[in-house]
Amino acid sequence: MNIIEIKNLSHSFVDGTLGIDGINLSINEGEFIVIGGQNGSGKTTLLKHLNGLLLPTKGTVLVEGVEVSRNIKKARQIVGMVFQNADSQIVGETVYADVAFGPENLCLERQEIEKRVSAALESVGLTQHADKRPHLLSGGEKRRLSIAGILAMVPKIIVFDEPFSSLDYPGSRQVLKQILSLHQSGHTILVTTHDIEKVIAHANRLLIMQDGKVARDGTPDKIIQEAEVFGVRAPCATRLGVEVASWLS
Amino acid sequence: MAELTVFSYRCGTSILHKLDVRFKLFFLILISFTVIKADFTALFIISFMLITVLVYIRFPIISSSRDLRYFFILILLVFFARAFSTPGSALIEWRFIVISKQGVYEGVVVCWRLFLVVFLSLAFVSTTRPSEIKAAVEWFLIPFPFIPRKRIAIMMSLIMRFMPVIYEQVKDTADAQRARCIENKKNPIYRLIKLLIPIIRRTFEGADDLVLAMEARCFSENRTDPVLSSSPKDWVALFIIMCLCFVIVKL
Numbered sequence: 001m002n003i004i005e006i007k008n009l010s011h012s013f014v015d016g017t018l019g020i021d022g023i024n025l026s027i028n029e030g031e032f033i034v035i036g037g038q039n040g041s042g043k044t045t046l047l048k049h050l051n052g053l054l055l056p057t058k059g060t061v062l063v064e065g066v067e068v069s070r071n072i073k074k075a076r077q078i079v080g081m082v083f084q085n086a087d088s089q090i091v092g093e094t095v096y097a098d099v100a101f102g103p104e105n106l107c108l109e110r111q112e113i114e115k116r117v118s119a120a121l122e123s124v125g126l127t128q129h130a131d132k133r134p135h136l137l138s139g140g141e142k143r144r145l146s147i148a149g150i151l152a153m154v155p156k157i158i159v160f161d162e163p164f165s166s167l168d169y170p171g172s173r174q175v176l177k178q179i180l181s182l183h184q185s186g187h188t189i190l191v192t193t194h195d196i197e198k199v200i201a202h203a204n205r206l207l208i209m210q211d212g213k214v215a216r217d218g219t220p221d222k223i224i225q226e227a228e229v230f231g232v233r234a235p236c237a238t239r240l241g242v243e244v245a246s247w248l249s
Numbered sequence: 250m251a252e253l254t255v256f257s258y259r260c261g262t263s264i265l266h267k268l269d270v271r272f273k274l275f276f277l278i279l280i281s282f283t284v285i286k287a288d289f290t291a292l293f294i295i296s297f298m299l300i301t302v303l304v305y306i307r308f309p310i311i312s313s314s315r316d317l318r319y320f321f322i323l324i325l326l327v328f329f330a331r332a333f334s335t336p337g338s339a340l341i342e343w344r345f346i347v348i349s350k351q352g353v354y355e356g357v358v359v360c361w362r363l364f365l366v367v368f369l370s371l372a373f374v375s376t377t378r379p380s381e382i383k384a385a386v387e388w389f390l391i392p393f394p395f396i397p398r399k400r401i402a403i404m405m406s407l408i409m410r411f412m413p414v415i416y417e418q419v420k421d422t423a424d425a426q427r428a429r430c431i432e433n434k435k436n437p438i439y440r441l442i443k444l445l446i447p448i449i450r451r452t453f454e455g456a457d458d459l460v461l462a463m464e465a466r467c468f469s470e471n472r473t474d475p476v477l478s479s480s481p482k483d484w485v486a487l488f489i490i491m492c493l494c495f496v497i498v499k500l
Contacts, residue, residue: 053461073467081465088458091466093379093409094258102466104473113473131260131378135413149466 003029003157003188004050004079009059010212011045019045021212022059027190029156032183034199034220035192037209038231043192044084046209047159050190051079063157077106080150084162086142087135095121095137095145096130102153113152120151124178140171147178157188164198172198176247196227197235201246208232220244259375263306268486269479270381271388276490277373283494284365291497292361298493299368306376313371320367324360331356379409384475399470407459415452422447 004027011019020042027033037043048054049061052072061068068075083089092098099120103113121127124144129137134145143163150158160179164172180202183189191199200206206223208216210230216223224244227234237244260266265273284295303310314321337351374382383402390398422444434440 048461051465053464076465076467083458083462083465085458087414088455089462091407091410091459091463093383093406097380097406101463101468105467105469107471107473110473110476131258133257133413134410135417153466 001029002026003064005060005062005065006049007060007062009046009049009056009061011049011054012057018212019054020049023212023214025207025214025217027157027188029188030183030186031205032189032203033191033205033207034196034203035190035207035209036194036196036227036230036232037192037215038194041209041231042212043209044161045212047081047161047190047192050157050159051076051081053081077153078155079157079159080153080155082143082146082150082158082160082163084165086139086146089146089149090134090142092149093133094130095126095132095134098134098145099148099152102149106153116152116154120148123151123181124148138171139167140174143167143171143175144178147175147182151182155187157190158182159190159192161192162194163191164193164195173247176202180248194232196224196232197244198247200224200235201244257375258378259307261306261376263376264482264486265302265306265372265376267482269477269483270377270385271477272479272483272487273373273377274382274385274389276486277369279490279494280369281366283497284362284369286498287362288500289358291500292358292365294497294500295365296361299365299372302372303368306372308372308375317367324363327363328356328360331359379406380475381477383409384477387475388477397470399472403468403470411455411459414455415448418451419444419448422451 004025006023006025009023009025010021013019023046035043035046045054049056049068050063052068052075055069063075063078066074090098092101096117099117100113103116108116118127121130124147126141126144126148129141134142137145147158163175163179167175176199179189179191179199183202191203193199196206200220203220206216206218206220207214208223208227208230215230216226224234224238227238235244280295284292287295300310332348332352332355333346335349335352335355337349339347340350340353341348383406386405387398387402390396390401426440426443431440431443
């Protein structure tokens with residue numbers, strides 16, 4: 001079943017720049033998609049249409065068969081978005097308060113909020129930091145807190161915008177582990193990155209974007225050889241002609 | 250990683266940590282007004298009580314003094330302003346500069362009061378979770394339907410959340426400018442402008458990102474209300490504090 005259906009999607013910014021141009025895309029439930037592309041290729045603009053942060057200039061985006069612009073709140077509940085800059089995503093003054101922010105916006109009962117926050121913190125391993133102020137967390141912990149904030153809203157699809165940016169090796173591994181565990185628990189995952197090496201071993205689909213269009217779409221093993229044509233660095237293993245290994249192995 | 254600042258909540262199990270935040274906020278206001286009315290003797294009593302409380306809640310008085318250095322400069326300025334501007338019998342006289350005895354007395358009392366109010370607030374902040382403060386403010390605003398209390402509560406929460414981030418940005422920008430020898434420029438206005446422009450720009454960019462992040466998490470003013478509950482010990486504390494304030498004012 002297609003959980004996301006994008007038909008002829010275009011978006012122009014106020015200054016007339018075309019952010020994305022005529023994208024058609026279907027995403028199945030449970031897929032793990034990596035979206036690669038140079039800076040400014042339209043990756044983030046595409047993601048922002050999935051939960052109505054941007055609305056199409058032309059075309060439609062359907063989430064679970066419902067047009068996003070018709071029920072934005074529902075779309076934002078289904079599509080959780082983890083932003084590139086964790087510092088600007090974290091709004092709570094404590095770790096607990098931040099995770100509770102989303103469920104409070106959904107007007108849930110206090111008991112249900114507490115249940116969801118505890119479960120989300122536990123699943124990202126931040127339970128012991130519940131009373132900590134977010135700015136005291138490390139980069140990897142902040143990214144995991146952003147994920148917990150999204151998990152507490154019980155989304156079906158989670159989109160990650162450059163989840164590994166500014167993270168060291170252990171931080172990147174922690175976040176990757178988290179993404180994989182979310183995929184294993186049944187979430188549909190979309191990850192945008194300009195450095196596909198960190199995550200491509202786990203994806204079952206690779207999209208490469210260029211100038212606001214989907215330039216390539218298919219399984220990673222078929223497309224990855226062409227990645228560098230579009231300004232996306234291919235993994236070292238591919239250059240050496242061997243299978244790409246996971247960053248977790 | 251950023252450091253814990255003097256304005257942070259510190260986990261603990263003291264009575265002060267356990268009191269209902271609405272009562273604590275009321276105590277803070279009540280004692281602050283009492284301090285403003287207090288004379289020398291009363292200030293001594295309040296100071297003694299406040300130091301006892303700070304020690305009891307394990308507030309790091311000495312290490313916090315470093316974070317409060319700019320406040321001490323402000324206090325000093327207030328003292329000199331009072332000392333120079335209050336008329337009375339001269340204590341020190343040099344050309345046209347006169348420092349009066351009454352001025353020194355007034356300066357000491359005003360600074361002392363300011364000092365006490367600040368440390369009272371620190372005792373409050375370090376024993377109360379920011380989310381509780383936000384909830385209490387929201388609760389106190391219920392009788393005023395024309396005030397958007399939920400919006401104010403969110404604004405407070407964001408200020409508390411982003412103050413350390415902005416503080417970090419100021420430090421980063423200042424370091425980056427020092428690395429490019431900004432100290433060679435002696436004009437303080439030039440230096441201030443060069444510091445402020447990137448900070449303001451980064452803050453506004455951060456605000457744009459924040460709006461998107463809040464929208465992505467379905468932000469609206471129609472949200473679940475915070476839960477607050479009082480117990481008999483809050484009422485006992487209220488009785489004691491009110492009696493103490495009454496006695497101090499009547500001294």
